[in-house]
C-alpha cells in the first residue's frame with residue numbers, strides 16, 4: 026500500500042529516544058525535525074480540519090487548514106487529497122500558503138524606508154508613508170507626462186513610476202492593483218507570479 030506524507034504523519038504516533046544522542050556531540054537537527062513532524066502528526070489528529078480553495082489563481086486547488094482546537098489558530102495548510110482538481114498536490118505558491126498566516130515570524134509587519142542612495146532601513150509609520158507616497162506619485166505624474174502619440178498629442182502615460190506586484194496577492198487583489206496602476210497612467214506593471 027502506498028503511504029502518502031499526510032498518511033504517514035497521521036498514523037505515526039511516538040517520538041524515538043534518540044534525543045539523548047546530543048550528549049555525544051551528534052548533529053540532532055534531523056532527529057529534532059523528525060520529532061517535530063511526529064508532534065505535528067499528533068496535533069493533526071486532534072485538529073479541526075476546514076477545507077478551502079487556494080485564492081492565487083484560477084486553477085482553484087483545494088486546501089485543508091488544520092485548526093488547533095485550544096488556540097483556535099491554523100497551524101498547518103496542505104493540499105486536499107480528495108479535491109478533484111489537485112488531488113492533494115500544490116504548486117510552490119500554494120505550498121507556501123501557511124507562511125501567509127500570523128505564525129510566520131518573518132512576515133513583514135512594519136513600514137521600512139530606505140532613503141535614496143542610503144544603505145540603512147528606518148522604521149516608519151503608515152501615517153508617515155501614505156502622504157509621502159501620494160506626494161511622490163502626484164509629483165511624478167505632474168512632471169512625468171511627456172510621451173506623445175502618433176498625432177503628437179500628449180498622452181497620460183506615467184513612465185517614471187513602475188508597479189511590481191507581490192506573488193502573495195490573490196486574483197481579486199491583482200485586478201484591483203492593475204486597475205489602480207492603469208488609472209494612474211502606469212505602463213510598467215509586473216507581477217512576480219508571472220515569472
Ligand code: SF4
Nearest residue numbers: 079081082086116119
Ligand atoms: S496551488 Fe498553485 S495552481 Fe493551485 S490554485 Fe494555488 S496558485 Fe493556482
